[in-house]
Amino acid sequence: MIVLIRKIRLTPKGEIDIMVEAEIISPDSFAGKSEAELCELSVWQGPRQVPLGEFFEVEAWDEETTGDGDGTVDILIDGDASRIKRIGQRMTSGRIEILGSAGMHLGSEMAGGEILVRRDAGPWAGMNMSGGLLEVFGDVGDHAGSAYRGSWRGMSGGNILVRGNARSQVGGGMSGGEILVQGSVENFCGIRQSGGLIVVEGDAVRGVGAEMIGGSIAVLGEIHQFTPGFVAAGTERDPALGEGKVEGEFAKFLGDYAISKNPKGVLFVKEAVV
Amino acid sequence: MPTMVIKNGSVFDPLNGIDGEVIDVFIKDGKVAKDLSSADLARAEVIDARGKTVMPGGVDSHAHVAGAKVNAGRLMRPEDHIGSVRQRTGISHSGSGYTVPSVYKQGYDYSTMGYTTVFEAAMPPLEARHTHEEMRSTPMLDMGAYLVLGNNWFLMRYLHEGEIDKAAAYVAWMMKTHKAYGIKCVNPAGVENWGWGKNVHSLDEPNIHFEVTAREVIRGLAEVNERLGMPISLHLHANNLGHPGNAEITKESLAVTAGVSPYQKMGVEWAETRMDPHRAQSVYLAHAQFNAFGGTSWRDFESGAEVLAKYVNRADHVVIDNGAVPFGPATCMTGDGPSIHDLYVLAGIGGQKWSNTDVELECGSGVIPFTYLKGNPISAIQWAIGLEMLLLVDDPWKTIMTTDHPNGGVFTQYPQVIAWLMSRRARDATAAECHKWGYDRSTLGGVEREMSLFEIAILTRANTSRTIGMAHRKGHLGAGADGDVAIYNIDPERFNPDDYAEIVRAFGKADFTIKDGMIVARQGEVVAVPDGRRYYCEPKVDEGLTRDVMVDVKEWFKYYTIGFANYPVPDKYLRNPVPIVVNGPAEAQEGR
Numbered sequence: 001m002i003v004l005i006r007k008i009r010l011t012p013k014g015e016i017d018i019m020v021e022a023e024i025i026s027p028d029s030f031a032g033k034s035e036a037e038l039c040e041l042s043v044w045q046g047p048r049q050v051p052l053g054e055f056f057e058v059e060a061w062d063e064e065t066t067g068d069g070d071g072t073v074d075i076l077i078d079g080d081a082s083r084i085k086r087i088g089q090r091m092t093s094g095r096i097e098i099l100g101s102a103g104m105h106l107g108s109e110m111a112g113g114e115i116l117v118r119r120d121a122g123p124w125a126g127m128n129m130s131g132g133l134l135e136v137f138g139d140v141g142d143h144a145g146s147a148y149r150g151s152w153r154g155m156s157g158g159n160i161l162v163r164g165n166a167r168s169q170v171g172g173g174m175s176g177g178e179i180l181v182q183g184s185v186e187n188f189c190g191i192r193q194s195g196g197l198i199v200v201e202g203d204a205v206r207g208v209g210a211e212m213i214g215g216s217i218a219v220l221g222e223i224h225q226f227t228p229g230f231v232a233a234g235t236e237r238d239p240a241l242g243e244g245k246v247e248g249e250f251a252k253f254l255g256d257y258a259i260s261k262n263p264k265g266v267l268f269v270k271e272a273v274v
Numbered sequence: 275m276p277t278m279v280i281k282n283g284s285v286f287d288p289l290n291g292i293d294g295e296v297i298d299v300f301i302k303d304g305k306v307a308k309d310l311s312s313a314d315l316a317r318a319e320v321i322d323a324r325g326k327t328v329m330p331g332g333v334d335s336h337a338h339v340a341g342a343k344v345n346a347g348r349l350m351r352p353e354d355h356i357g358s359v360r361q362r363t364g365i366s367h368s369g370s371g372y373t374v375p376s377v378y379k380q381g382y383d384y385s386t387m388g389y390t391t392v393f394e395a396a397m398p399p400l401e402a403r404h405t406h407e408e409m410r411s412t413p414m415l416d417m418g419a420y421l422v423l424g425n426n427w428f429l430m431r432y433l434h435e436g437e438i439d440k441a442a443a444y445v446a447w448m449m450k451t452h453k454a455y456g457i458k459c460v461n462p463a464g465v466e467n468w469g470w471g472k473n474v475h476s477l478d479e480p481n482i483h484f485e486v487t488a489r490e491v492i493r494g495l496a497e498v499n500e501r502l503g504m505p506i507s508l509h510l511h512a513n514n515l516g517h518p519g520n521a522e523i524t525k526e527s528l529a530v531t532a533g534v535s536p537y538q539k540m541g542v543e544w545a546e547t548r549m550d551p552h553r554a555q556s557v558y559l560a561h562a563q564f565n566a567f568g569g570t571s572w573r574d575f576e577s578g579a580e581v582l583a584k585y586v587n588r589a590d591h592v593v594i595d596n597g598a599v600p601f602g603p604a605t606c607m608t609g610d611g612p613s614i615h616d617l618y619v620l621a622g623i624g625g626q627k628w629s630n631t632d633v634e635l636e637c638g639s640g641v642i643p644f645t646y647l648k649g650n651p652i653s654a655i656q657w658a659i660g661l662e663m664l665l666l667v668d669d670p671w672k673t674i675m676t677t678d679h680p681n682g683g684v685f686t687q688y689p690q691v692i693a694w695l696m697s698r699r700a701r702d703a704t705a706a707e708c709h710k711w712g713y714d715r716s717t718l719g720g721v722e723r724e725m726s727l728f729e730i731a732i733l734t735r736a737n738t739s740r741t742i743g744m745a746h747r748k749g750h751l752g753a754g755a756d757g758d759v760a761i762y763n764i765d766p767e768r769f770n771p772d773d774y775a776e777i778v779r780a781f782g783k784a785d786f787t788i789k790d791g792m793i794v795a796r797q798g799e800v801v802a803v804p805d806g807r808r809y810y811c812e813p814k815v816d817e818g819l820t821r822d823v824m825v826d827v828k829e830w831f832k833y834y835t836i837g838f839a840n841y842p843v844p845d846k847y848l849r850n851p852v853p854i855v856v857n858g859p860a861e862a863q864e865g866r
Contacts, residue, residue: 150627151353192625211625259625 003070005063006031008038009078010056012100016083018046019103020055023086027073027094027113035060055084077102082122088115091132104141107134110158120164129177131158139164139183147173152192155179171198174215178242190217193265197242212256212265218246222273229258230267239268248272275303276791277314280759283323284766286727287330288736289547289750293728294766299328301757304790306545308753319793325765326785329731331390331758333738333749336509336560336595337679338607339380340394340412340419341405343639346629347374347605347680351643354605366413366800373605373643373680381413381806383686386795388760388784391739391748391806394419395509395560395678396460396609398633399426400836402452406847409808414794416748416756418809420509421452422609424459424491425466427635427833428826430484433494439816442498443823446813446857451842453810453851456506456742457499458560460609461513462491465638468612475514477526488513489530496531496556502813503539503857505743507531507553507593511560515613517567521578524565525585528592531556536591541855544746545754551745554590554671558741561597561678563660568715572620575652577716579659583666593741594667597678598660598694599646599653600687605680607641614640635833646683648704654712656682661694661701664733665721674741675733688734689781693774695725695733700774724771727764744809757791760784808848813856 008030021044030038038060039053052058056077073094080100081087088096088107094114101119108127115134123141126134127148140162146169147154154173165183172188175195184202193212200218206225209217218241230253238247249271255263280299285292300307302314310318338344348355348371358372360379369379384392397405397419409417423429423445432441445457463481464474470482477489496508512527514520534556544551559565568578586592606617611630618628621644628642646653660682664673675691677683683691693700698721705713713719725733739749747756764780771777783798794802831838845851 147353148356149352150350 001068002064002066003068003072005065005069006071006073007061007063008073008075009059010075011059012077012079012081013055013057016055019083019085020045020050021086022052022084023089024052025075025077025084025087025096026089026091027075027096028091030075031071031073031094033060082120085122088113091115101138107132110134123167126155126158126160128153129155129158129160133159133161135161135163137163140166142167143169143172145171145174145177145179147192154192155196165202170200171196174198180242184221190215193217199242199246209255209265209267211259212263212267213260214264216241216266216268218250218268220246220270223269227256227267230255231257235271236268241268276757277302277310277318278321278757278788278791279310279315279318280321280323280328280761280788283326283328283761285328285751286731287751288728288732289549289551289740289745290752291548292751299751299759301759301788301791304757304792306751306753306755306757321761321786321793323761325767327727327762327764327766327780329388329760329762330735330748330750330755331760331787331789332384332388333735333742333744334384334389334392334676334679334685335558335674335738335742336395336676337392337685338395338681339392339679340377340408340417341397342401343396343607343609343631343641344374344408345404346631346639346641347607348376350627350629350641351605354603354643363800365803373603373684377408377412381415382795382800385414385787385789385800386783386798387686387688387781388762388787389415390756390758390760390787390789391416391744393417393455393742396420396422396458396511397452397454398422398609398637398639399448399452399454400633400636400834402454402843403847406453406808406843410847410849412806413803414789414800414806416806416809418455420456420458420506421448421454422458422460422637423448423495424462424511425464425637427484427830429495430463430466430481430486430491433490434484434486438494438497438501439819440823440826441494442501443815443819444827445498446502446815447820447823447827449811449813453808453843453848455810456504456509457495458509458511458609459491459495460511460637461515461613462488464488464513465609465611468638469632473612475523477513477523477530488527492527492530492557493534496534500534500537500556502815503537504811504813505538505540505854505856506741507536507555507558509558509560511608511610512565515564515608515610516616518569518571518575519567519578521566521568521581524559524562524582528557528559528585528589532589532591534591538743539857540743540746541858541860542746543754545750546752547745547750548752551740551750553593553740553743555593555741556591557593559592559594561676561681562594562663563597563599563656563682564678566659566663572652575655575715577655577659577662577718579662579666580717583663586667586672587669593672593674593737594663595674595676595678596660596663597676597682598691599656600677600683600690601646601648601653601657602683602687603643603645604683605641606644607639607681609637609639611638611640614642617642617644634835635830648708651709651711654709655715657704657708658712658716658718660691662716662718662721664695665723665725666717670725670729670732671737671740673733674738675730686782689778692730692734692781693777696730696777697771697774698722698724699772700777703774727766727769757788759786759788761786761788805849807850807852809852809854811856812853814858
């Protein structure tokens with residue numbers, strides 16, 4: 001089937017001083033707009049509202065292709081966006097690809113669609129996400145896939161894939177969905193988790209699964225300081241987690257007993273490491 | 275000065291016995307006038323309110339809107355702010371917060387609903403400066419604050435020793451010192467025990483060290499209150515709040531002041547009213563919902579509202595506000611520290627954030643986020659109790675509508691509460707979405723009563739003002755009253771209680787909010803941002819007595835963490851202060 005994809009290319013015009021709040025960069029708000037209209041969309045930079053066209057060259061065209069997804073909006077940021085915040089916030093469909101890095105709150109509260117970042121993403125990537133795919137080739141900052149400050153209702157669905165490292169509080173308050181970090185994480189990965197899956201292929205510093213009451217975490221590398229509220233519950237080979245990404249002999253722990261009398265959180269650690 | 279005519283509106287002014295009559299309201303120089311001269315008429319701003327409901331500006335007599343615990347609620351809940359943001363306009367500030375809004379947003383939100391006056395429910399003396407700082411920054415509203423005195427060391431000592439005169443002199447000094455408006459009593463004798471990890475659970479249980487009982491504190495403070503002739507009666511947050519079966523102790527607590535005669539001795543000009551504008555109660559019970567629980571545990575928990583309402587129906591010395599639970603997120607905050615701890619334990623999985631504070635020689639405080647869910651059986655019953663407490667009390671002049679903001683719910687949910695009071699269909703619709711205990715374990719399902727606009731005006735302005743002693747200028751449209759008016763898009767001729775969504779809409783955004791004769795909000799938009807007044811009391815007592823009391827105060831002041839000189843609230847903390855002289859020689863003569 002021949003379908004029409006709306007392609008939009010944003011090419012950064014130069015260095016950005018004060019960070020820009022650009023939740024407007026989303027397939028949902030770009031849909032149905034001409035180049036000129038896209039340039040006029042306004043973003044906040046500090047106390048002033050500025051048209052998007054001040055920061056980006058904007059090109060938009062329709063492209064025929066085969067497949068499904070007629071009318072899909074496909075956004076390419078052709079360069080560095082590390083000082084642009086909230087890209088793809090609340091997006092429900094379509095695609096965003098960023099050739100450089102992305103700023104804070106990338107894809108926060110996203111419900112669908114796909115975001116691909118070729119380099120790094122700032123803190124709060126995929127905060128409170130409920131659906132879709134967020135893939136970062138480089139590293140992400142703190143609070144990836146976490147709940148907003150003060151709340152423990154975090155990511156409820158969708159997938160986050162980090163090919164590099166993540167920092168602290170990955171998946172904080174997570175209740176559903178999956179996070180895969182191919183590198184290492186720092187502190188409190190899966191804090192207050194109540195559902196969903198976090199897989200860390202590298203190491204974790206400490207506090208893994210602190211105060212978790214449900215869901216699963218697997219750490220394939222080393223945990224430097226183990227969380228005290230977890231209790232050993234035997235071993236498992238190739239535990240059925242995610243899509244078969246976790247293979248080998250694992251020690252299984254239940255927790256966190258520090259917060260609940262009957263916690264359902266499961267933490268897998270490579271037997272060889274234990 | 276603003277001069278205005280509001281023409282052709284259907285006016286609901288209960289203190290003047292006006293029930294929906296189509297009459298014109300005149301305002302001259304910011305005050306309600308009988309009529310206007312032709313010269314005044316020529317320059318007057320004219321609003322045509324044909325087919326609309328005209329009421330005095332709304333008065334909230336119990337809300338937590340300023341001070342340390344309110345700000346603790348803001349600080350501990352960033353998640354309460356992210357989704358609730360107000361953009362600034364040319365004349366108004368930005369703001370944020372749903373259950374605990376920033377001071378600016380709070381002022382604007384109240385004003386756009388037609389409210390012009392709001393009283394802070396609990397000001398700990400040591401936090402009076404903070405409270406006044408927040409009130410000073412709250413735009414558009416006239417305000418005042420009740421001083422928390424039910425577990426005060428000096429008062430507990432005086433009341434236990436029966437030194438009522440000294441207690442009165444101390445209270446008088448405290449009102450002046452902290453620029454406070456009335457006496458608030460929170461969990462009498464119990465909060466002091468909480469300093470030792472304990473509480474009191476009956477009226478006659480002496481507390482630790484002071485050996486004073488809740489009964490002695492309630493009785494003593496009520497006597498002090500009437501001896502001084504304060505505008506508002508004793509405002510009571512009763513013992514055992516939030517515990518199953520507490521309706522009984524609530525009844526007993528109210529009975530304590532039955533023999534105390536209400537007696538206002540205020541040096542003020544009284545605007546004209548057809549009804550007696552003086553309060554008739556010697557106790558004003560706060561958020562009755564939280565103190566009208568039946569059952570003996572959470573398993574057999576049920577509404578105790580019928581028991582309490584029956585008592586209130588028989589008693590002539592009681593006014594209550596309900597503290598409705600309109601469902602959704604709330605932030606519980608109170609001077610009753612132990613009740614917050616109990617809620618923390620009850621809320622289930624540990625690790626929930628909460629806070630508790632001991633306020634030195636004075637009181638305590640606690641804050642905890644809480645969400646009332648329709649599917650939760652306890653929440654559903656609390657929803658029912660909140661409405662029963664207003665619907666089962668026959669005389670509307672004994673009731674006031676609140677949500678105990680932000681404890682039972684948020685003040686911006688008042689329109690929803692009004693809809694439930696006015697429409698049985700609205701109640702049935704909500705009950706159908708609730709856990710079945712809502713109707714099964716209360717009498718609400720059998721209540722036919724639907725309140726009229728006249729009754730709503732009593733519960734939200736007229737009786738509120740009368741109860742707190744502001745009816746000399748607020749809560750009615752008699753000559754000399756403040757020119758505070760709310761105009762709602764409700765045509766009483768076509769009013770249909772079954773269309774409850776319309777009630778919510780109409781009370782959510784006043785068509786006009788008028789303060790001191792000036793339009794301040796129009797259809798939800800803030801159009802002018804005046805500074806409000808700050809009311810407080812200056813009770814007069816014998817100077818020799820005050821000197822004696824000061825000796826006691828200074829003796830124990832060593833237990834405070836601050837120096838005596840830093841204790842009072844300086845005058846500069848108040849913008850537009852309005853001191854009310856109480857118990858002055860002239861006032862004592864004039865008292866009823």
